[in-house]
Amino acid sequence: MSLIKRILVTGGAGFLGSHLCERLVADGHDVICLDNFFTSQKSNVAHLLDKHNFELIRHDVTHPLFLEVDEIYNFACPAAPGHYQYNPIKTMKTSVMGAINVLGMAKRCRAKVLQASTSEVYGDPEVHPQPESYRGSVNTVGLRSCYDEGKRAAETLFMDYHRMNRVNIRLVRIFNTYGPRMHPYDGRVVSNFIRQAINGEDITIFGDGSQSRSFCYRDDLVEGIIRMMNGPDDFVGPVNIGNPGEFTIRELAEQVIELTGSKSKMIQMPLPADDPTQRQPDITLAKKHLDWEPKIALREGLQKTIEWFQSIHLDDYRAPTP
Ligand code: NAD
Numbered sequence: 001m002s003l004i005k006r007i008l009v010t011g012g013a014g015f016l017g018s019h020l021c022e023r024l025v026a027d028g029h030d031v032i033c034l035d036n037f038f039t040s041q042k043s044n045v046a047h048l049l050d051k052h053n054f055e056l057i058r059h060d061v062t063h064p065l066f067l068e069v070d071e072i073y074n075f076a077c078p079a080a081p082g083h084y085q086y087n088p089i090k091t092m093k094t095s096v097m098g099a100i101n102v103l104g105m106a107k108r109c110r111a112k113v114l115q116a117s118t119s120e121v122y123g124d125p126e127v128h129p130q131p132e133s134y135r136g137s138v139n140t141v142g143l144r145s146c147y148d149e150g151k152r153a154a155e156t157l158f159m160d161y162h163r164m165n166r167v168n169i170r171l172v173r174i175f176n177t178y179g180p181r182m183h184p185y186d187g188r189v190v191s192n193f194i195r196q197a198i199n200g201e202d203i204t205i206f207g208d209g210s211q212s213r214s215f216c217y218r219d220d221l222v223e224g225i226i227r228m229m230n231g232p233d234d235f236v237g238p239v240n241i242g243n244p245g246e247f248t249i250r251e252l253a254e255q256v257i258e259l260t261g262s263k264s265k266m267i268q269m270p271l272p273a274d275d276p277t278q279r280q281p282d283i284t285l286a287k288k289h290l291d292w293e294p295k296i297a298l299r300e301g302l303q304k305t306i307e308w309f310q311s312i313h314l315d316d317y318r319a320p321t322p
């Protein structure tokens with residue numbers, strides 16, 4: 001039997017955080033979910049509230065934390081462009097002050113701490129696909145910078161606490177992930193297209209739809225994250241976790257229309273500033289060190305996600321407020 005640990009998940013009520021909490025609770029660990037509910041709601045973890053090994057705390061990671069834990073998954077941060085651009089200064093504070101607070105806590109109680117970093121550290125990449133050694137092409141003063149640069153600064157803080165204070169860290173660069181429990185109004189492409197297709201609304205293609213993304217289903221992502229946390233101490237990352245299957249945005253729209261049987265039409269809208277033209281993870285390191293690769297193809301994952309969207313009441317989801 002594996003060792004039971006006390007584990008903190010910041011941003012634990014969010015899309016990815018709630019699935020991570022669910023998995024850790026099922027594995028028998030004592031899980032503390034911490035969230036300020038900026039982009040999520042309690043319903044994401046309501047099914048865990050009566051479990052003896054689950055606790056929920058309302059807290060903002062920009063303020064110091066005092067808990068005694070063995071491991072920390074630092075997932076607190078708005079992730080969708082519309083969410084992180086709502087209050088860009090707060091987004092940067094969440095990444096930077098949040099990292100300082102979890103790292104300080106990890107140092108004090110000798111916890112292992114994993115950072116949810118992002119493919120956005122590569123910006124609009126000139127190298128394709130992106131290996132971890134690629135240093136990225138990020139605009140420091142654009143509308144996406146609060147997120148991209150906040151996450152880059154967090155990676156720096158993690159490495160410096162590791163080198164200076166021997167904090168046991170893990171850095172994971174997550175590529176676009178989708179699945180049930182994504183916020184239906186987060187403005188991300190998968191949630192927008194599915195919602196629009198189900199409601200018979202126009203499918204909004206930004207630009208000409210030739211830009212690409214690589215979409216990872218949430219179960220594959222959670223498995224990769226758990227493997228990285230429990231992997232060898234001499235492999236701290238950064239490691240890419242994502243699905244190398246690359247699709248243009250137009251191809252994604254076509255698949256969603258086909259799978260929903262929707263009569264929605266595609267319409268073109270202006271491309272947002274600094275929108276990356278291509279993105280595909282090189283997962284050589286994850287395969288080698290974690291024996292991990294994604295198993296769920298886009299079509300299968302979209303089918304499950306569409307079923308979830310069809311099962312919820314969209315009115316239960318409010319727009320995020322500060
Ligand atoms: P999400 O918005 O569903 O989850 C983020 C959670 O953090 C929410 O519950 C939100 O309320 C909480 N939060 C935000 N600011 C906070 C603060 N100051 N204090 C406490 N809690 C706060 O997004 P997600 O898709 O689940 O993303 C989770 C993490 O994974 C984020 O750090 C994100 O940057 C990273 N990530 C996600 C993706 C993806 O495709 N989903 C890709 C790359 C990186």
Ligand code: UDP
Nearest residue numbers: 081187188189190192204205206211249275
């Ligand atoms: N996008 C789109 N229509 C939408 C929402 C997004 O065409 O309704 C595009 C967006 O311009 C980008 C891609 O889909 O090129 C992915 O956008 P998302 O916000 O999901 O994630 P990110 O840009 O952070 O990868």
